[in-house]
Structures are given as C-alpha cells and as structure tokens.
Amino acid sequence: MMNTKKIFKWTGIIFGLILLFLIASNFIWLNERENLLYKMQQYVTYSKEDWKNYETNEKYLENTPTEVAQTSVASAAVTDFHPYNIGFFTGNEKTEELKRIKDAHFEKLIPAKNKPSDEDVQAALIRLTQGRLTDVIINQKLNIKVGQCYENPNTEGNYNCVSCMILLYNRDKKDWQEAPDGDNFLDNSYDFYQPSEGDIWEAKNLSIMIPYDYELIKKYEKK
Template sequence: MKSKKTKMILLGTVAVLIVLLIASNFIYITPNETLLYKAQQYVTYSKADWENYEENKRILANNPTSGNIQTEVAAVVSPDDIYSLDTSRVAPEVVASELEKIKKANFDRLVEAKIRPDHEDAQAALIRHTDGRLTDVIINQKINIKVGKCYDNPNTDGNYNCVSCMILLYNRDKKDWQEAPDGDNFLKPAYDFYQPSKGDIWEAKDLTMRIPFDYDLYKKFEGKE
C-alpha cells in the first residue's frame, strides 16, 4: 500500500514538472527570453557563454530594431519571360498567361522594320554573338538560321539602328524547322540585330523588346509531307 502511494506521488510530481516545463516555454521574462530558455542558460552556460551573452545584449541595446519592419520581396521575373510563345504548342494553363502578356505588350504600336538583316546576315551575326558555337551546329547538324519579321527597336544603345526579330533553326537534311540544336540549347528564339554605323555589318545581341511570335516564319519553313 505504501509502495503504491509512493508511486502515485512520484507520478504526480513528474506530471507537475512536465506541465511546468511546457508552461515555462510560454512564460516570457524579457521580450525575447522565456523562463525555459533562462533555466537552460543557468544549467548549461560556461563563463565564456555568459560573457558572450552580455556582449550580445549590449550590442542589441545600442542598435534597437523596430518591431514594425516589413520586408518587401520583389517578384522574380525570368529573363526568358520576354520571349513570346506559340500558343498552339503550350500547355492550356500557360495559354491564358501568354495571352495576358500579349495584351499588355501593345504590339499594335510596333513598326515593321524597313532596314533589316537577311538570313545570311542574321546567321553571321549569331556566329559572332555565340563566339563560334553556332558554326559547329551549322556544319555538323546541318542547321541554318532563318530570320523572320523584324521590328524597329528604339533601344539602339548608340548604334545606327536596331531591330528585333524572331529566328528559326532550319534543318537542311529534313527540310523542316527544329526546336533547338541537338545537345546544348544555347540559342534563343529571338534577338536584337543592330548596325554600329550606316551600312555596317549586322551584329546580334540579346532581345530587349518583346515582339509577337512569328507564325508565318514557322509556316514558311515547315516540312511538306
């Protein structure tokens, strides 16, 4: 009987301690310290820990922070977001988003370029822009660059002129366009082409202006079955 009573007392004591332990984690002695944290400090801290603790308190006291600070998170926009997509070849959930981008792009304000690179000009410019990587694709994968409709781009960066155009990869063997080079896809679907001075050769750079997807270009070079 006595043993049973002792056991009950021990169980009761343990239960009370557990409740106190849990409660101590919600009892704040200071704005940043709970009773449980304080107890752990006294049990585990060495002299060096206490010195470091006091130093941190001093630094915080000298550099107070407002409790109302708000952190603004900027929306991350992918660089690829500037390229228009073929809405007939994307997932249904992407179509609505793409149509909204087209609506905001104000394509009706674009002016079709009268001075523009031809296929050979665009291909040569992209060979230089890719530091010769395109040469291997042209020779070994039998690919040529075809350029579509171009639009005047006011972002000339001090050059004589600048136009934005879609390009297409045309497979000479298959007599059809293909999505990307075999292996590493280092090409984009559209580029800016510019002439540093009047009559100069065309150079290429990354696209800086959103332009419509060139359906006519793809239709022109699609394989005929």
C-alpha cells in the same frame, strides 16, 4: 600459328593507321577549334554545300574581334521578352500568356524596312556565340532563317536596332527545328543592330516583346 599471324596482321593494320594519322597531321591545316579526327571526318563526309558553309563561317570568325563577342555573350536579359507559340499553353498558363501578349500592345510595333538577311543574322549569331554555332551549322546541317523584324528604339547609341524571331532550318530534312541537337544555347529571337550606317549586323539579347512568328514557321515547315 594462325593466332600469331592474326596478331601480326592486326598489329600491322594498327601501325599503318597510326602512321597514316601522323602523316596526315603534317599536311592537314587545323584551326584552334578543331582536332585532327574532326578534320579527317570533314574530308570523308562533307558535301560541297557543307564545305561552302564551313568556308563562309570561317571568314565570319576571322573578321570578328573576340572581345566584342565576349561582351555580347556576357550581357543577359533580366526579363523574358521571347515570343512563344500560344498553342503550347493550356489552362491558367494560357490565360496568363494571352494577358502578357495583350499588355505588350503589338499593334504599336513598326515592321522594320531595314532588316538583316538570313546570312547577316547567321554571321551575327556566329560572332555572338563565339563560334559555337559554326559546328551546329556544319555538323547538324542547320542554317539560321530570320522572320519579321520590328523597329526597336533601344539602339544604345548604335545606328539602328531591330528585333526578330529566328529558327533553325535543317538542310537534310527540309524542315525547321526548335533547337540544336544536344546543348541548346540559342534563343528563338534576338535584337540585331548596326553600329553605323551600312555597317555589318551584330546580335544581342532581345530587349522588347515581339509576337511569335507563325508565318516563319509555316514558310520552313516540311511540305
């Protein structure tokens, strides 16, 4: 008899959850990148800051032409221009990296006076990654921070172009991290450009060598 009561009890609970799920599906708005379970998780776990980031990122995506993002992602750099922390190298690899840095003649780089803000860079990378970055920003509580930018002559017909190193800042841990948890689809540096004067910043693959931004790391490391 007790077993029968337990069965009825659990059947009732499961039925109630299914009913609640179906009711919620009629009242909760979803976009094409979300499912109902994900949305319900948002309502249960999100803080005010998480909702603010979510709404900001959704606005970025709404104003982004899909074909522009696809074109940007499709282009791939042949040469590795990305900067690396020299402290991670040893032996011959360190010697080769030091030579690569010397041959790059960083002293000729011109610091950019007109550069994108953290928000500009984050929005540009959301568009470049076709929204993949949005989930990282929300679910992993990460934000993009940008460091020193340098003038880049490879404007490709755009109004201007700069090259900058970026990092991911964890809002919960108050510390930077090198890559998102899981699939690492981000580089540590990109070109950012404005198609015309005063236009929004867009992102593309890095096209010149720039130095590793130790000051950026120091600024956002946990104190």
